[in-house]
Amino acid sequence: MVEQFVGTWKMVSSENFEELLKEIGVGFAIRQMASRTKPSLTVTVDQGTICLKMLSSFKxxxxxxxxxxxxxxxxxxxRDTTNIVSLENGKLLQIQSWDSKETTIEREIVDGKLVTKCKMGNVVAVRTYQREA
Structure with missing residues (x-):
């Protein structure tokens, strides 16, 4: 089921990302740079190991x-985080923990697009990616 995520994806929209970074505690300058970039994401799977590679002008x-x-x-x-990723109902669900805090990153394919929802507390950011040819 993870195979549906395999490929290279280009971000086409981002909603509420700067607010999420603020909630996490990211400083102003980094928030500004990070929220202005439109990264691409490459997902590969090799013998059960999943690799997520995010490329942007920021990092x-x-x-x-x-x-x-x-x-x-x-x-x-x-941030130095501890993570666990599971596959639930066709979604990749990542729980990220650090300093007694936690975020949830949920990735799913919706209408051929990769939709990533990042949640911390009551703040939710949605980043949508289109598969590159």
Whole structure:
């Protein structure tokens, strides 16, 4: 089921992302840069290991993980997080924890687009990606 996410995706819209970064505690300058970039996301799967590679003019990051197995990640804004990703009802659900805080990142395919919902507290950001040819 993870195979539906495989490919290269270009961000086409972003809603409420700066508010989410503010809720997380990201500083003004980084929020400004991060909310103005339109990254591309490449998703690959190799023998059960999923790789998410995010490329932007702000920063390039790559994270590799296996479903339902905890892993550590340093986020683009410098947070050291503990994560776990599961596949639930066709959605990749990522729980990200640091300093007694938690965010949820939910990725799903809707009408051929990759829709990512990032949630912290009552703040929800939605970033939508179109598959590149």
């Amino acid at each position: 390039t990051t790559e994270v590799k993980f296996r479903l339902n197995q905890p892993f550590n990640e340093t986020t683009p804004d410098g």
